[in-house]
Amino acid sequence: MSFGEAVSTVLTQKYATFSGRARRSEYWFFYLFSILVTGVLNVLMAVTGAKAISYLAILFGLALLIPSLAVGVRRLHDTGRSGWWLLIGLIPIIGAIILIVFLAGDSQPGPNAYGPPVKDVVGSPATA
Incomplete structure (x- = not known):
């Protein structure tokens, strides 16, 4: 899944x-998108000092809250874990490290309790 496809899928379709489940590329490309846009907004805010840009950054963060949680839960489902594992990230340092390891892990092969594998879907890059 490409950068544009991942962002489009998360923001429009899901x-x-x-x-369901989300591939690593879907999760990490969406995460990269949110980091890049936040970085650009922070640079603009620092350079211009415009209060309107800070409001825009807040709106952007709020707009991405639900899709960020959703794609994180779907990514954990892809590794065979419950979405509740996202809460381990609230534990300082150790929780964040464990969560990154879970999110960066490979997909669970075959169907699991959360659905069929997204890597094996007909027409996906994994089978093409």
Whole structure:
């Protein structure tokens, strides 16, 4: 899945979809998108000092809250874990490290309790 496909999928097709599975590329490209846009907004805010840009950054963060949680839950589902594992990230340092390891792990092969594997879907780059 490419950068544009990942962002488009998360923001348009699966905005608040907490069921199913998400590939690593979908999760990490969406995460990269949110980091890049936040970085650009922070630089603009620092350079211009415009209060409107800070409001825009807050709105952007709020707009991405639900899809970020949804794609994180779907990514954990892809590794065979419950979405509740996202809460381990609230534990300082150790929780964040464990969560990154879970999110960066390979997909669970074959169907699991959360659905069929997304890597084996006909027409996906994995089977093409």
